[in-house]
Amino acid sequence: MAAVKELKKTSYQVNENGYYGKFGGAYIPEMLYPNIEELRENYLQIMQDPSFQAAFHQLLKDYVGRPTPLYFANRLSEKFGAKIYLKREDLCHTGAHKVNNTIGQILLARQLNKKFIIAETGAGQHGVATATVCALMGMECKVFMGALDMERQKPNVERMRILGAEVIPAVSGNQTLKDATNEAMRYWINYPVDSHYIIGSVVGPHPYPDMVARFQSVVSAEIRQQLLEQTGTEQPDYVIACVGGGSNAAGAYYHFLDEPDVKLIAAEAAGHGITSGESAATTALGRIGILHGSKTLLMQTDDGQVVEPYSISAGLDYPGIGPLHAHLYDTGRATFYSITDDEAMDAGILLSRLEGIIPAIESAHALGALHYMDLKPEDVVVISLSGRGDKDLETYIKWGKY
Amino acid sequence: MSVTKLSNRIDQIFQEKKNNILSIYYTAGFPRRDDTVHIAEYLENAGVDLIEIGMPFSDPLADGPTIQHSGQKALQQGMTLKLLFEQLAHVRQTVNIPVILMGYMNPVLQFGVENFCRHCQQVGIDALILPDLPMQEYLKEYKDIFEAYGLYNIFMITPQTSEARIRLIDEHSHGFIYMVSSASITGAKSEIRPEQVAYFERVRKMQLKNPTLIGFGISNHDTFSTACTYANGALIGSAFIKVLEQSKDLEKDIQQYITAVRGR
Numbered sequence: 001m002a003a004v005k006e007l008k009k010t011s012y013q014v015n016e017n018g019y020y021g022k023f024g025g026a027y028i029p030e031m032l033y034p035n036i037e038e039l040r041e042n043y044l045q046i047m048q049d050p051s052f053q054a055a056f057h058q059l060l061k062d063y064v065g066r067p068t069p070l071y072f073a074n075r076l077s078e079k080f081g082a083k084i085y086l087k088r089e090d091l092c093h094t095g096a097h098k099v100n101n102t103i104g105q106i107l108l109a110r111q112l113n114k115k116f117i118i119a120e121t122g123a124g125q126h127g128v129a130t131a132t133v134c135a136l137m138g139m140e141c142k143v144f145m146g147a148l149d150m151e152r153q154k155p156n157v158e159r160m161r162i163l164g165a166e167v168i169p170a171v172s173g174n175q176t177l178k179d180a181t182n183e184a185m186r187y188w189i190n191y192p193v194d195s196h197y198i199i200g201s202v203v204g205p206h207p208y209p210d211m212v213a214r215f216q217s218v219v220s221a222e223i224r225q226q227l228l229e230q231t232g233t234e235q236p237d238y239v240i241a242c243v244g245g246g247s248n249a250a251g252a253y254y255h256f257l258d259e260p261d262v263k264l265i266a267a268e269a270a271g272h273g274i275t276s277g278e279s280a281a282t283t284a285l286g287r288i289g290i291l292h293g294s295k296t297l298l299m300q301t302d303d304g305q306v307v308e309p310y311s312i313s314a315g316l317d318y319p320g321i322g323p324l325h326a327h328l329y330d331t332g333r334a335t336f337y338s339i340t341d342d343e344a345m346d347a348g349i350l351l352s353r354l355e356g357i358i359p360a361i362e363s364a365h366a367l368g369a370l371h372y373m374d375l376k377p378e379d380v381v382v383i384s385l386s387g388r389g390d391k392d393l394e395t396y397i398k399w400g401k402y
Numbered sequence: 403m404s405v406t407k408l409s410n411r412i413d414q415i416f417q418e419k420k421n422n423i424l425s426i427y428y429t430a431g432f433p434r435r436d437d438t439v440h441i442a443e444y445l446e447n448a449g450v451d452l453i454e455i456g457m458p459f460s461d462p463l464a465d466g467p468t469i470q471h472s473g474q475k476a477l478q479q480g481m482t483l484k485l486l487f488e489q490l491a492h493v494r495q496t497v498n499i500p501v502i503l504m505g506y507m508n509p510v511l512q513f514g515v516e517n518f519c520r521h522c523q524q525v526g527i528d529a530l531i532l533p534d535l536p537m538q539e540y541l542k543e544y545k546d547i548f549e550a551y552g553l554y555n556i557f558m559i560t561p562q563t564s565e566a567r568i569r570l571i572d573e574h575s576h577g578f579i580y581m582v583s584s585a586s587i588t589g590a591k592s593e594i595r596p597e598q599v600a601y602f603e604r605v606r607k608m609q610l611k612n613p614t615l616i617g618f619g620i621s622n623h624d625t626f627s628t629a630c631t632y633a634n635g636a637l638i639g640s641a642f643i644k645v646l647e648q649s650k651d652l653e654k655d656i657q658q659y660i661t662a663v664r665g666r
Contacts, residue, residue: 017538027507029464029533030558031582033567172470178461185463186587192562193585290508290534291461303482304512305460 012257012324012333018206019295021330023323026205028293031189035197036293038112040207046111047104047214059103060218063136064093066100068219070226070382075354082375085236086357086385087223089248096360096387097216097248098129102198104215106133109196116140118191119198120184122149122177122244123314124156125387126200131165141165144184146176153314156391174308177318181292201245202322205293209250209322216251223382224255231380238373240265241384242365243336244280244316246325248386253334263335264328265373267365268321269311270338280309280317281338283329291319297326312341312395313361315387339368347371348389349402360387361395410554411500411528412577415451416613416634423635424626424663425452425615426642427504429472430489431481432458433646438489441646442497444653448660450499454531454637455490457483457505464533466589468640472647483513487521494526502556504531515544519551529554529577537571545574558582561601568608578613581605581633588618589640594628602632623665638663 011021018024018040026036046052060066068088077084089097102119109117117134119141121127127143134141143160147169150157160167168187173179181204188197202209202216224234239256241249243266256262271279279285282297289298291306299307299319311317321329328334339347348364351357359367363386375381389396396402415423426445430438442453458473458481465473493501503522510518510532522530530553535544540555548555554577559568561584571579584598605614616629617637629636642659649655 025539026536027534027539028536030536030563031464031560031585031587033536033560034562034564172467173460173474182461182463186466189464190586287512289511290506292463293534298508300508300512302512303484304509305477306508 012327014206014210014324020323020327022288023294023296023326023330024206024209025295026293027290027295028205029189031192032185035188035192036205039211042112043108043207043211046108047211052107052111055107056104060100064099064103065091066218067222067226068092070223070230072230073355076351079354080370080375081377082379082381084381084383085227086383087219087252089219089384089386090357090359090363090388094125094129094132095390096125096129097219097251098126098200099132100218100251101200101212101215101247102126102129102133105196105198105211106137106139109139109198110137112196114196115194116142117198118142118144118184118187118195119200120144120177120180121200122146122180122317123391124149124153124160125315125391127165127167128156128159128163130198130200131160131163134165135163142168142187144168144170144180144187146170146174146180148175149177149180149314176308178306178308185292201247202250202324203245203292203294203318203320209294209324212247213250213254213324216247217254219248219251219384220253220255223252227380227382235259235262236380236382238263238265238379238381239384240267240366240369240381242267242316242362242386243321243325244269244318244362245320246322248384250322250324252382252384257333264333265369266325266328266334266336267339267369268336269313269316269344269365270340271310271312273340274338278310280311280319282319282321283336284338286320294320294323296320296323297329313344313365315360315362316365337369337372339365343368343371345399345401348396357385358389358396359385360389361392363387410552410577412452412554415500416578419451420634422630423451423615424660425454425635425637426450427454427456427637427639428642428646429456429458429469429476430486431476431479432472432643433475433649435476435479435481436489437652438486439493439496440652441656442493442501444656445660446497446499448657449664450660451635452500452502453497454502454504457486457503457509459506459509462506464587466587466640468589468643472643483509483518487525490525500528501526502529502531503527507532507534516547519547519553522553523551527553529556531556531580533558537574541574556580559605561585561598565608568605568610572610572612575612578615578634579610580637581614581616583616583618583620583629586618592619592621594619594625599632606632623663626663627665
């Protein structure tokens, strides 16, 4: 089991003011200041405490099933003419990488003596991962979910309820992830002392992006060790991940951020295409702005109103991206590709047929990026397979082209 | 610290009046898109001391359902910051009391912070309340620009704000301090509870250099009077938006509501 190593300070790490380059910060109303300040003052100390690390890694091992395999995808490699490895986050308990973060944050919430947990969810994966750890720890759990998303993702709503969570419909705005996040933050404003808000991605006010990235960094720590065992070198040529808010990408990139030879590839959801008006490709369509407490790239109108994104993948339709990713884009450290619904679905079917793995549609976007890359036979490529496709069965069936 | 300009209308109000200051919030472009200036005029005629005009935003984090809904409707009716400044171009011909713009950072950022401040000065805005602009960012990035255009930045404090931070906020404040009455979003509560009174007392005993106005959960004569016992006055938002929502005759209903709040 690879321990999460403490990294050297690099320009890609958050600075002491909570910024990644010009992105990040904590643009929060005064009502949330004490909560955020409490977190900011304590998160590193708590996370770096050896007993916390021991408890975290014990649960990741025995409960989540880590380390997840790094699987050499033979037939996929042949197809694209490179050595392609899949980091199997889809094999985590609850079906995606999200649980790495919820395990970490609920342990942290206990250290801070919080009485109950709130969370937002879009497709329901983070909500399920939060409801799961709340059941594990016997803590009360409220999950905010857009009323429209509750309609679209009924099985996950019921999974959360079975796990004992209260699912609260967000009826404001467009009733999707963005509005669920607003509602969760409003609830937090109303109950600032006893509640901890488990944000599901590397978004929100500092220290959330850094904290979530650190919990997810177990992914790249394992990749290094597993690559070393399998190939004799710790460094791949490419790491590919999909980016909605960007938590699985942050985890997969984390221990490679400071190694320029490792090329970082991000797959954004283009929806029906970046010029179609129905897209979630934030770097292609966004400008710098402020949402949910963070200065980042944001899809918005000229008047600064946040635009409702679209993607076939409910986990990628967020109008912003985490400030780390905005910085990686801005500096050219990561290369971003916009993958359409069609390209992602084709890639999902392709992986199913070549490797016997039905990926989550989010993760299928990462696979879709392979078509755009100029790969050489000796290139070592790691793809973050962030989630499994079970939850997307209905979307695959509706798609039908298989 | 810059020289406090006595030309700011907010300072004039607090020099003339120490108690029972009433500030009313409403959303620009609501209930109808072009009501913005009329409502200001009716409020001044009804004897209100300050006006806060809300700049609608798609994601108003600190607002409850009433203000959220008014903003959403205003946006649907085509409200923008650019249009707001056009509406307010001649507001100073008919409105003399202080006017504050209140809203979220993102639309201001897209308008261009300096451009925004220049427009504020041109139409006669006295202060800004931007709940998601934290104090440190304000001091580092925006203070000089705001001050160059004669704009006060109004800070909020809450029951959870530490004494040290209240002192710091007091030091950097001009005009008044916005005392959020409880841990809540706007419009949440309808009465004032004992623990809130304890917080009001605590702040009063600190003898801040700035006046204080209590906001959030103030809706009627009772809550307004209670707030005025502990602060220089109070701010009303959601309750007033509800009046606007139901009104068939804005001038008459605004007059009636303000009279009722004042208890005259």
